[in-house]
Amino acid sequence: MNMRRAFILSSLFLFVFLILLSTALAADIKLEEYKIDGTMKMQVDTTGTAHVEETWKFTPNLYLQMKQAYPTTYMLKREFENKRSSVEYKDMKIEWDDSNNQIKAQYEMLGAAVNKGEYWELDLGEGDLTVSTQNGNTLVLTSVQPLFGGQGRMVETVTLVLPKNAKNIRIEGNIVRYELPYKESGKNPVFLGLALISVLGLVLLNAPLKRGKK
Amino acid sequence: MRAKIVGSIVLVGLLLFSMFMYAKPSGGEGKLEYKVYAKKDIISAAYKAYGNPKLGMWVAKVVLYNTGKGAIRNIKISYSIDTYSQQISKTYPILVPGGTLVDLYYPIISSDVTKLTMPTPSNLRIRIEYEVNGKKKTEEITKSLQILGIHDFIFSSLSPEESTGSFYDAFSNAPLIVAWVTTTDPVVREFADMGNRLAGGAGASLSDEEAIKSLSGIWQLAVVNGFSYKTEPSSYWTSKAAQHVMYPRDVIRDKSGTCLDLAIWFATLATTQGLKAYIVFMPGHAFPLIQLPSGSIIPVEATAINSKVSFQDAVKMGLQTWQKATQGPYQVIDIAEYQSDGIIPPELPQLPPNVLKEWGISAQTQGGGAEGGTGNQEGGGEWVIYNGNGFSFQYPANWQQPEDYGGYVYLVSNDEEFEFIVMYAQGYTVQDMVQSFEQTLQEGGITIKARKETQADIAGITAYAVLYSLSSQYGDFAAVARYFTSGGTAYAVIYDFPRNNQEYNQLGEQIVSTFRLG
Numbered sequence: 001m002n003m004r005r006a007f008i009l010s011s012l013f014l015f016v017f018l019i020l021l022s023t024a025l026a027a028d029i030k031l032e033e034y035k036i037d038g039t040m041k042m043q044v045d046t047t048g049t050a051h052v053e054e055t056w057k058f059t060p061n062l063y064l065q066m067k068q069a070y071p072t073t074y075m076l077k078r079e080f081e082n083k084r085s086s087v088e089y090k091d092m093k094i095e096w097d098d099s100n101n102q103i104k105a106q107y108e109m110l111g112a113a114v115n116k117g118e119y120w121e122l123d124l125g126e127g128d129l130t131v132s133t134q135n136g137n138t139l140v141l142t143s144v145q146p147l148f149g150g151q152g153r154m155v156e157t158v159t160l161v162l163p164k165n166a167k168n169i170r171i172e173g174n175i176v177r178y179e180l181p182y183k184e185s186g187k188n189p190v191f192l193g194l195a196l197i198s199v200l201g202l203v204l205l206n207a208p209l210k211r212g213k214k
Numbered sequence: 215m216r217a218k219i220v221g222s223i224v225l226v227g228l229l230l231f232s233m234f235m236y237a238k239p240s241g242g243e244g245k246l247e248y249k250v251y252a253k254k255d256i257i258s259a260a261y262k263a264y265g266n267p268k269l270g271m272w273v274a275k276v277v278l279y280n281t282g283k284g285a286i287r288n289i290k291i292s293y294s295i296d297t298y299s300q301q302i303s304k305t306y307p308i309l310v311p312g313g314t315l316v317d318l319y320y321p322i323i324s325s326d327v328t329k330l331t332m333p334t335p336s337n338l339r340i341r342i343e344y345e346v347n348g349k350k351k352t353e354e355i356t357k358s359l360q361i362l363g364i365h366d367f368i369f370s371s372l373s374p375e376e377s378t379g380s381f382y383d384a385f386s387n388a389p390l391i392v393a394w395v396t397t398t399d400p401v402v403r404e405f406a407d408m409g410n411r412l413a414g415g416a417g418a419s420l421s422d423e424e425a426i427k428s429l430s431g432i433w434q435l436a437v438v439n440g441f442s443y444k445t446e447p448s449s450y451w452t453s454k455a456a457q458h459v460m461y462p463r464d465v466i467r468d469k470s471g472t473c474l475d476l477a478i479w480f481a482t483l484a485t486t487q488g489l490k491a492y493i494v495f496m497p498g499h500a501f502p503l504i505q506l507p508s509g510s511i512i513p514v515e516a517t518a519i520n521s522k523v524s525f526q527d528a529v530k531m532g533l534q535t536w537q538k539a540t541q542g543p544y545q546v547i548d549i550a551e552y553q554s555d556g557i558i559p560p561e562l563p564q565l566p567p568n569v570l571k572e573w574g575i576s577a578q579t580q581g582g583g584a585e586g587g588t589g590n591q592e593g594g595g596e597w598v599i600y601n602g603n604g605f606s607f608q609y610p611a612n613w614q615q616p617e618d619y620g621g622y623v624y625l626v627s628n629d630e631e632f633e634f635i636v637m638y639a640q641g642y643t644v645q646d647m648v649q650s651f652e653q654t655l656q657e658g659g660i661t662i663k664a665r666k667e668t669q670a671d672i673a674g675i676t677a678y679a680v681l682y683s684l685s686s687q688y689g690d691f692a693a694v695a696r697y698f699t700s701g702g703t704a705y706a707v708i709y710d711f712p713r714n715n716q717e718y719n720q721l722g723e724q725i726v727s728t729f730r731l732g
Binding site for chain 2: 114
């Protein structure tokens with residue numbers, strides 16, 4: 001092999017790929033990283049249903065894209081209430097807020113907390129969760145969730161209000177656990193009183209009878 | 215006495231009644247109502263994803279409501295899909311009055327589904343057992359679903375009443391397409407390695423230059439093997455109908471594919487070289503994005519393979535497609551992200567080690583090459599015609615056939631003292647070609663000792679010509695270059711020879727005189 005040939009050949013490779021590279025870099029594109037800032041107030045009742053008020057604030061570009069994709073709030077509402085959702089929503093009210101590039105929503109999340117017998121369990125979903133404060137049955141958390149397959153993220157401040165009598169509240173991973181024993185309702189004290197009166201009556205009625213026997 | 219006995223009996227009766235009434239839950243009984251949502255299709259290619267709760271791809275959602283006044287206890291929900299998924303059960307100790315329970319079914323599906331080549335009907339069976347006031351009750355529900363064939367992809371699993379009609383709903387299954395990205399398939403890796411070798415053996419993940427070099431080689435391999443784009447029927451992009459999507463190995467075997475097949479194919483090849491890739495969905499089209507080691511992202515119009523354009527042009531066209539995509543709704547699918555989440559390819563049948571050869575895949579140029587046409591040139595001996603990509607020339611028949619490296623064609627004499635090169639780049643100017651060539655000579659250690667600008671004819675065009683006096687560690691030599699453009703493509707036709715070798719100088723001019731465009 002003549003060395004000069006190989007030498008020229010390698011230069012030519014360089015030539016072609018410099019051309020390609022310069023063109024390719026001219027064609028370089030940027031994938032936009034989407035960010036949504038959210039606030040959520042979630043009040044959980046004694047049946048495990050969560051009553052939620054939520055606001056999502058978008059970047060202007062993403063807000064426009066969202067509005068293009070869902071021109072009416074009806075479409076957006078259907079998107080959230082979609083049957084493919086892992087959550088069962090009820091009474092959803094949702095509205096665009098064009099002046100602030102945000103969406104406001106109010107809804108009930110049925111079965112948000114599940115009674116596991118000894119305790120209740122509330123799964124706050126994927127993402128990183130940090131507890132900011134806890135005051136009695138109220139917790140403030142920050143949730144960071146990836147969106148669009150990692151192309152964006154949602155940072156949300158969650159205020160979680162658990163039932164008034166919830167006790168021993170703890171967070172394990174993204175799951176909130178608390179104790180709230182279920183009491184069968186309707187132990188009517190009238191019947192207890194009636195039973196006591198019956199016992200007393202029986203005692204009074206039968207005591208002289210015994211004495212008579214003696 | 216009798217009155218006391220009667221009184222005692224009444225009091226005992228009252229006591230028993232009171233105790234019973236106190237013990238009895240006066241709120242009443244629990245009452246179960248339920249709703250069942252079930253998917254109608256299972257995409258076999260992505261069968262592993264359904265069992266991963268993190269992905270949220272449940273096959274059934276059971277919503278239980280307790281509309282009664284007492285608790286429902288010991289709830290057990292069992293699911294199975296005929297022979298394709300064994301029964302699994304979940305239990306809940308209690309559902310309080312007014313409460314709701316949402317249970318999601320993430321089946322572990324048998325790999326048997328990968329053997330299905332056609333959509334196959336099956337049944338989802340759900341059994342709900344529970345207790346109300348100590349009484350056991352059972353509900354059984356059967357929902358029909360179809361398990362799609364291993365090549366079948368369905369763009370959306372939403373029923374018309376569920377879909378909002380938006381682009382995102384019509385493409386709600388788009389992330390599942392990453393199940394077709396078979397990075398570890400030996401056949402695909404071998405193809406990529408072959409392309410890489412064609413480019414001179416690049417380490418794609420080392421630098422942007424190396425990545426481009428590698429991708430160009432792979433692209434060029436497809437070009438020389440005659441890969442083409444086949445258009446899909448208009449119904450292809452409908453959200454409901456199952457569509458046949460080829461795995462990268464199928465594209466290599468058939469040497470053709472739809473835009474989605476080609477997008478998956480090229481993205482997969484890039485991932486075999488350690489590069490990150492994405493697939494973009496836009497209405498009626500799909501194309502890949504490739505991330506270079508620096509983080510820069512280049513779009514590739516994979517269907518451009520049909521026009522046998524260079525990789526450089528495919529990127530240019532990709533940029534136009536990207537701009538078009540961003541004017542409307544689109545989705546970018548991050549392959550690595552979704553695959554790391556668990557959407558991974560199915561097991562594909564093993565293929566023989568030499569299958570690429572069997573399929574006729576070769577690094578040898580097919581599009582260009584020497585033809586049988588011969589003639590006698592001045593100076594004696596037979597000459598043959600080389601047909602390149604948009605041009606042709608003749609050369610001595612007893613020389614080795616010119617080689618097409620995708621961007622230039624290289625011919626060398628038997629004694630390797632004379633080189634003839636045709637370089638071409640679409641969209642370039644004469645000035646671009648001159649600068650790029652001279653710069654690369656210098657970077658290759660070749661010194662331009664002198665250059666003389668002139669004009670010279672070639673293929674009926676008066677070209678800008680440069681006579682070079684060159685020097686390197688291998689000696690001094692001369693080169694004659696003609697630069698011109700035609701049909702949007704810039705050409706540089708160059709020959710070089712040892713200085714003062716008049717014979718080779720004349721030979722170079724003879725070859726140039728046979729150069730034709732078209």
